[in-house]
Amino acid sequence: MSSLLVSVQTEQSFLGCILLDNSFDYKLEEVSEDYFSNEYTRAIFNSMIELKSDGLSIDLVNVAEKLKMKKVNLELSYLVDLTSICKTYSIYSYVHTLKEKYVRRTWAEKFQVTLNKIMSGEDLDSTIFNFENETKNVYYEDTYKDDISSISQSIMDLLEGGNISNIKFGIKFLDEVIGGIYKGELTTIAAKSSVGKTSLALQIMLNVLKQGKKVLFITREMSKEQILMRNLTKKTGINTNKMKSGNIGAEEWKLIVEVLSDMNKDNLIFINDKIHTVAQIRKRIRQIKPDLLIVDYVQLMTPSNNLSNREREVAGISRDLKNITLDFNMSVIQLSQLNDEMKDFRPMGERPMRESKALFHDSNNVLYIHEPSEGDLEEAARKLGRSKDSILNAKQNGIKLVEVIVAKCRDGEKKFKYFAYNGSRLHFEELKENMGGYVC
Structure with a gap:
């Protein structure tokens, strides 16, 4: 698969950062298993999520044990190698890259499905409508502001304007x-x-x-x-x-x-x-x-x-x-x-x-x-x-x-x-x- 859509090294580096420093475990909540294109990195990520949920340390031994329970055939040396290729100060850029690759893959897949529908003669308007519905929640970046600070600022801007609605029924x-x-x-x-x-x-x-x-x-x-x-x-x-x-x-x-x-x-x-x-x-x-x-x-x-x-x-x-x-x-x-x-x-x-x-x-x-x-x-x-x-x-x-x-x-x-x-x-x-x- 194209390097524009996948970066296994970034997936490995992100996981290595979590293994090296558990204080970054909150970053696990910012990504999902869909961000991982490789079956091994996806299995490691899911194991880390389970350990965090159970309140256990995310270390080499615990992750290896989780993988063994899942019947994932990975040597401990593979996990050790993850910690050697990462730089913890780059974890923020790793998260950004994981999201970017995921969005690119998603759009590419949706485009391919849509192209197949068009080429097979399906109704064009319905095809576009379905494409919009399937992809409208896929973002290149998290630009939607749902924190209370952003919402409060939005309300203040509306109230200072003196008129939240700029259209009247006229009745x-x-x-x-x-x-x-x-x-x-x-x-x-x-x-x-x-x-x-x-x-x-x-x-x-x-x-x-x-x-x-x-x-x-x-x-x-x-x-x-x-x-x-x-x-x-x-x-x-x-x-x-x-x-x-x-x-x-x-x-x-x-x-x-x-x-x-x-x-x-x-x-x-x-x-x-x-x-x-x-x-x-x-x-x-x-x-x-x-x-x-x-x-x-x-x-x-x-x-x-x-x-x-x-x-x-x-x-x-x-x-x-x-x-x-x-x-x-x-x-x-x-x-x-x-x-x-x-x-x-x-x-x-x-x-x-x-x-x-x-x-x-x-x-x-x-x-x-x-x-x-x-x-x-x-x-x-x-x-x-x-x-x-x-x-x-x-x-x-x-x-x-x-x-x-x-x-x-x-x-x-x-x-x-x-x-x-x-x-x-x-x-x-x-x-x-x-x-x-x-x-x-």
């Missing part, structure tokens, strides 16, 4: 309860069909764009043209039915052109209706480096592995989206359907999630959108200072009352708020209690 209730859209966090928006989960996601997206942030929107329910048309509706107030019919006046055309021009100028929106796997999402993220990813919706994504178990497949997709938040240090919002079995009950906890409760558990924050049943409207009318009939009349005019529920917030409390949802404008408007009528 007062959500920003007050959750605090904002944080890097490394997964937020789930869930609702039954036609209650407005896509509309709420688009409203959040447009608010994020106003902050100069880049958004990747993955849609598996609608075409990219439909999603853009919904954005135009939210920005212009021209309802989607009017745009679809083509019955648009001159002033409305002018407004649409202006909005599209602004969107093109900023180039912060990316809408994709072809991506259907997490592997493809990761590939697109590497290309455009968005600040926020929105997936509409998770049950329509294709799992990376066919597990013949829908619950496990959906759980796997959710877990992979959660990993994206950490691997790319970004925010992800996933949309989800709710179980029909909940009927008209207000959704709370994990039970309402369709097909997998992992959607709830993987998420840092969970938002439910719920349309109150007619039986619950009395309570809503009383809190809002309206009559039940006026709420029902508003619904007939296309403006329905909904509850936006923060069912889970890792850093806050669970709350809900009444909103008016205008279906023609695809817009949510927060309602204040005891304020009478609402117009959206």
Whole structure:
């Protein structure tokens, strides 16, 4: 094997240092048996680990006895030779070299496996996805800081900045309860069909764009043209039915052109209706480096592995989206359907999630959108200072009352708020209690 991948002399020298001076035995914890390419050096290393664990001295006699018990045929002279070729002051460089060789070997092996898969015609995106998952924890150096001093400094830097989250939902209730859209966090928006989960996601997206942030929107329910048309509706107030019919006046055309021009100028929106796997999402993220990813919706994504178990497949997709938040240090919002079995009950906890409760558990924050049943409207009318009939009349005019529920917030409390949802404008408007009528 190439000297770039293996250095048996370094392996021997490291072990010789431990035999010469047991005060260096703590260095055994900084390496693993995988760092040793030679069967004899690996056996000696494992024997030293066992002696240290048993509280015994790591000397020539004890190591030789351990090897004998393992039926490793090594002469005592081999161990003596180890102590003669090493320099204890170089043990730090030995550790560094052992790690470097191990990482080189690991990458070479993974590259070879990946090359074989590519040459055999396996799906390219899945091959890349699997390669990333297998190698993301292999480092040339230990650059990840997990000591309390480094973490404390990171927290101080954030607090001194005065604003840990640099992205807001742009919806007062959500920003007050959750605090904002944080890097490394997964937020789930869930609702039954036609209650407005896509509309709420688009409203959040447009608010994020106003902050100069880049958004990747993955849609598996609608075409990219439909999603853009919904954005135009939210920005212009021209309802989607009017745009679809083509019955648009001159002033409305002018407004649409202006909005599209602004969107093109900023180039912060990316809408994709072809991506259907997490592997493809990761590939697109590497290309455009968005600040926020929105997936509409998770049950329509294709799992990376066919597990013949829908619950496990959906759980796997959710877990992979959660990993994206950490691997790319970004925010992800996933949309989800709710179980029909909940009927008209207000959704709370994990039970309402369709097909997998992992959607709830993987998420840092969970938002439910719920349309109150007619039986619950009395309570809503009383809190809002309206009559039940006026709420029902508003619904007939296309403006329905909904509850936006923060069912889970890792850093806050669970709350809900009444909103008016205008279906023609695809817009949510927060309602204040005891304020009478609402117009959206």
